[in-house]
Amino acid sequence: xxxxxxxxxxxxxxxxxxxxxxxxxxxxxxxxxxxxxxxxxxxxxxxxxxxxxxxxxxxxxxxxxxxxxxxxxxxxxxxxxxxxxxxxxxxxxxxxxxxxxxxxxxxxxxxxxxxxxxxxxxxxxxxxxxxxxxxxxxxxxxxxxxxxxxxxxxxxxxxxxxxxxxxxxxxxxxxxxxxxxxxxxxxxxxxxxxxxxxxxxxxxxxxxxxxxxxxxxxxxxxxxxxxxxxxxxxxxxxxxxxxxxxxxxxxxxxxxxxxxxxxxxxxxxxxxxxxxxx
Amino acid sequence: xxxxxxxxxxxxxxxxxxxxxxxxxxxxxxxxxxxxxxxxxxxxxxxxxxxxxxxxxxxxxxxxxxxxxxxxxxxxxxxxxxxxxxxxxxxxxxxxxxxxxxxxxxxxxxxxxxxxxxxxxxxxxxxxxxxxxxxxxxxxxxxxxxxxxxxxxxxxxxxxxxxxxxxxxxxxxxxxxxxxxxxxxxxxxxxxxxxxxxxxxxxxxxxxxxxxxxxxxxxxxxxxxxxxxxxxxxxxxxxxxxxxxxxxxxxxxxxxxxxxxxxxxxxxxxxxxxxxxx
Numbered sequence: 001x002x003x004x005x006x007x008x009x010x011x012x013x014x015x016x017x018x019x020x021x022x023x024x025x026x027x028x029x030x031x032x033x034x035x036x037x038x039x040x041x042x043x044x045x046x047x048x049x050x051x052x053x054x055x056x057x058x059x060x061x062x063x064x065x066x067x068x069x070x071x072x073x074x075x076x077x078x079x080x081x082x083x084x085x086x087x088x089x090x091x092x093x094x095x096x097x098x099x100x101x102x103x104x105x106x107x108x109x110x111x112x113x114x115x116x117x118x119x120x121x122x123x124x125x126x127x128x129x130x131x132x133x134x135x136x137x138x139x140x141x142x143x144x145x146x147x148x149x150x151x152x153x154x155x156x157x158x159x160x161x162x163x164x165x166x167x168x169x170x171x172x173x174x175x176x177x178x179x180x181x182x183x184x185x186x187x188x189x190x191x192x193x194x195x196x197x198x199x200x201x202x203x204x205x206x207x208x209x210x211x212x213x214x215x216x217x218x219x220x221x222x223x224x225x226x227x228x229x230x231x232x233x234x235x236x237x238x239x240x241x242x243x244x245x246x247x248x249x250x251x252x253x254x255x256x257x258x259x260x261x262x263x264x265x266x267x268x269x270x271x272x273x274x275x276x277x278x
Numbered sequence: 279x280x281x282x283x284x285x286x287x288x289x290x291x292x293x294x295x296x297x298x299x300x301x302x303x304x305x306x307x308x309x310x311x312x313x314x315x316x317x318x319x320x321x322x323x324x325x326x327x328x329x330x331x332x333x334x335x336x337x338x339x340x341x342x343x344x345x346x347x348x349x350x351x352x353x354x355x356x357x358x359x360x361x362x363x364x365x366x367x368x369x370x371x372x373x374x375x376x377x378x379x380x381x382x383x384x385x386x387x388x389x390x391x392x393x394x395x396x397x398x399x400x401x402x403x404x405x406x407x408x409x410x411x412x413x414x415x416x417x418x419x420x421x422x423x424x425x426x427x428x429x430x431x432x433x434x435x436x437x438x439x440x441x442x443x444x445x446x447x448x449x450x451x452x453x454x455x456x457x458x459x460x461x462x463x464x465x466x467x468x469x470x471x472x473x474x475x476x477x478x479x480x481x482x483x484x485x486x487x488x489x490x491x492x493x494x495x496x497x498x499x500x501x502x503x504x505x506x507x508x509x510x511x512x513x514x515x516x517x518x519x520x521x522x523x524x525x526x527x528x529x530x531x532x533x534x535x536x537x538x539x540x541x542x543x544x545x546x547x548x549x550x551x552x553x554x555x556x
Contacts, residue, residue: 070381072380072381073352073380074351074352074353075352075353075358080353081556082556085556095555096555096556097553097554097555097556098553098554098556099551099553099554100551101408101409101473101474101503101551102350102351102474103348103350103383103408103504104382104504105381108556109553130379130381131379195379196379196380225379226381226382245523245544245546245548246548247544247548247549248548248549248550248551249548249549249550249551250550250551250552250553252552252553262551266523266525266544268523268546270523270524270525270526270527271525271526271527272526272527272528273377273378273379273526273527273528273540274528274530275375275376275377275387275528275530276375276376276377277373277374277375278359278360278363278374278375278376278386
């Protein structure tokens with residue numbers, strides 16, 4: 001499954017309920033009855049998902065969700081989301097949509113149409129941060145960065161207390177971490193390069209009932225220029241730091257009886273842009 | 279030149295100094311010593327520009343500027359900006375850049391490197407409006423729209439007093455207008471369809487010295503969710519209606535001794551988004 005996505009397994013941790021893999025291109029989590037795979041770059045996730053569907057067989061699959069975010073430089077990719085849903089629909093009937101305008105942050109989502117009861121574990125939240133700034137962002141652009149420092153700077157010991165974790169610092173820059181505790185997971189991926197920095201968090205920890213406001217803490221530390229919050233059966237409170245406006249938001253129900261929430265935030269302070277010479 | 283861009287000439291007006299053509303895919307203006315061509319959709323502007331350079335010959339060309347905005351659904355286009363500058367650089371040395379992040383409004387610009395004194399006529403300004411709203415936006419989505427009504431609703435008799443004009447309403451929807459007066463021009467193109475509406479204004483009228491605030495008036499009438507202002511040797515005052523923030527801005531000098539200004543504005547009021555099913 002990983003090699004079909006054009007990725008490699010770099011390392012692995014596990015507990016009684018979950019196996020977590022750091023991939024060369026993001027992360028894979030495997031439970032007895034479900035799988036989450038995230039990839040990035042020039043990976044071919046659709047090939048991996050198609051093969052998994054064929055292997056498991058459609059009859060035994062309860063639910064499939066397939067997501068891609070804004071397609072920038074889409075001509076560099078092996079497929080578009082439109083191509084991908086055509087591949088998926090040859091196997092599984094499903095509903096696909098784009099949330100958000102093409103000229104702004106947006107998100108593509110395919111969900112299978114079969115009715116089912118979503119397990120509580122699927123209360124997933126994603127925080128996608130663009131153009132981070134400040135002292136932690138500066139540190140993340142240094143070649144001396146270490147897993148221990150990043151873990152501490154992001155306050156992960158506090159935010160995800162009791163989680164076993166597996167993390168990598170990449171050369172020249174970049175950081176990935178998987179954390180697991182019982183059937184809960186979180187994964188953070190950092191591409192810190194100036195001009196196009198991006199940090200993603202995905203977790204099934206219930207952020208509404210968590211001791212700390214995980215999203216607010218990470219936003220205050222990483223100070224992104226803009227960010228998106230995507231919630232499946234969960235909604236995150238609007239953060240106040242950095243000072244921001246909600247550009248757009250959307251909530252809509254899917255077949256399995258829960259809501260998808262999408263919100264896009266933008267710092268109010270204008271950014272001084274530099275021309276990027278080509 | 280027009281057919282190479284995969285466009286057709288629909289109509290034509292002229293005065294002593296300028297010929298102005300409405301094209302199936304935007305507009306063309308021709309003076310004795312300069313040309314402005316705008317195209318959209320699946321047109322192949324680079325083929326047209328390359329042929330023009332070859333015909334005129336590089337030695338006789340003083341200055342070339344080639345622009346494209348955000349490339350969404352770029353895989354549907356015959357070429358990317360990167361392809362286009364490679365084609366241009368086979369003919370003319372030039373500087374190319376992107377202003378604005380890929381995940382937000384941005385603009386691609388190529389300018390030839392030959393030193394020259396820009397003529398005052400080149401004080402050009404562009405106002406690019408996304409997701410218009412309100413009663414005029416609603417009218418522009420009706421099939422009963424007429425040139426006379428649109429001309430009046432946009433207050434063009436006041437904003438561009440004394441300009442001769444040529445305008446078309448398209449089926450099912452859409453509007454284009456060219457106006458000329460002496461060596462001045464303006465052109466407005468409207469794609470009013472909900473979910474992806476877009477209105478552009480381009481003019482060499484000096485907006486800083488004009489009797490009316492043209493940009494502020496059009497923004498108040500069309501109420502776009504977001505808009506960009508691009509100025510060549512001219513800068514537009516930040517508009518206050520609709521209530522907005524400046525997301526990012528950039529000013530940088532080009533070889534010919536003037537500044538390019540880019541600013542991106544966003545309404546502060548959050549937009550309720552609808553999923554667009556695919």
